Amino acid sequence: MTYFLVEEISEIESIYRSIESRLATLSIPSELVGMINAIRAEINEGVKELEWIRRSLDLIRLMMKEYIFKRFYTESIRNLYAIKHRTLILNQLVDIITLYTHLGSNDEYRDSMIALEKFINDARTYFNELSNLKLYTLIEYAYSAIAILLKYRVMVFCVPSYDVLRPWKWALLLHELGHTAFITRRDGFIKKFRDKILPILRELAPTSLKEEDIARYLRTWEQNWLKELISDLYGVAIGGPAYTYTFIIEVFEDNPARYAFTHPSLDSRIYIQLKCLEKMELEKLVSDVKELWLTHRSNVLVRELGYPFPQRALEELVSVFIDMVGRPVFPNISNKVVKLQLQLNQGRVPAGTPLSLILALALSDNRRNRTIQEKVLEAIVADQQFQCPSK
Helix, strand or coil: CCHHHHHHHHHHHHHHHHHHHHHHHCCCCHHHHHHHHHHHHHHHHHHHHHHHHHHHHHHHHHHCCHHHHHHHHHHHHHHHHHHHHHHHHHHHHHHHHHHHHHHHCCHHHHHHHHHHHHHHHHHHHHCHHHCCCEEEEEEECCCEEECCCHHHCEEEEEEEHHHCCCHHHHHHHHHHHHHHHHHHCHHHHHHHHHHHHHHHHHHCCCCCCCHHHHHHHHHHHHHHHHHHHHHHHHHHHHHHHHHHHHHHHHCCCCCCCCCCCCCCCHHHHHHHHHHHHHCCCCCHHHHHHHHHHHHHHHCCCCCCCCCCCCHHHHHHHHHHHHHHHCCCCHHHHHHHHHHHHHHHHCCCCCCCCHHHHHHHHHHCCCCCCHHHHHHHHHHHHHCHHHCCCCC
């Protein structure tokens, strides 16, 4: 009666064993030991869960009535599905670690990986929510945050391989840091959303929409769109126009009005960033990136911003964010960033904090100059004030 489920348990166990075998063959860099320990702890916990399900299935089948057994069987399917999903993420993480160890033996990439870690650790100082976490930065195919080890206080961030040697794009990692900050404050943001934004979305819903359609929009807002928009606001609050500029370049979209279940429309994401930037009162820095986007957007033949992302709701979200997190950080470092930007424009690479240097590079006319980018990486690596903390 339980053959299929037992077979699935064995399948998941085999994935765990495969992950363990691959870890055993890797020469683990010392800086990743904490993460590897967390992965092994997660594997041990998963195996124990599987064994509990296996034993419970046999026990309940013998002791309980058919209906009760079917309820437990159904619940076990859900649990196994979640466990298998975790194994696949762990396997993906080991793939990323394998690439990291390979690139770490290459002199060209080693400095970049050290600079990446210094940038993350400098940026984290502006996120109070991340003070108790161990942060790791690896290399994958996209910018991402992997939270599967968060219960061990471990968070993994990824940079796409095509940007490892292009530090001007690293401002995009501020969005991933924002994701982590959102997770730690999720309940607070959800409460504010329900109190302040959900009523606006209900009020402004087109009369042509059915109630079930409105409910679906509100559910998607709370489950997915809110965290993406908040993460963007964290990015722009700390990275200012440098974040928005790199974001526009990275998140290229042929239809900026299009949205998906997982992500809101590009129009809505840029709109809240520009509104947040306007509150910084930085004049030319903000006007340049704003003009860049509005000129581009005016040439696109698609509908303008509208429901399910009404401007009033988006503007209220910016106010909610500032109310919860505080005034944006970027204005406090903007003078330093502008000074560095001017020097980079002249072909000089001055000393600066990793965060300020990366933001200045993103705003610089020389952002794509390979020599300048290499010198920025060298400057970050050489700066003894920003040694990477031990993990």
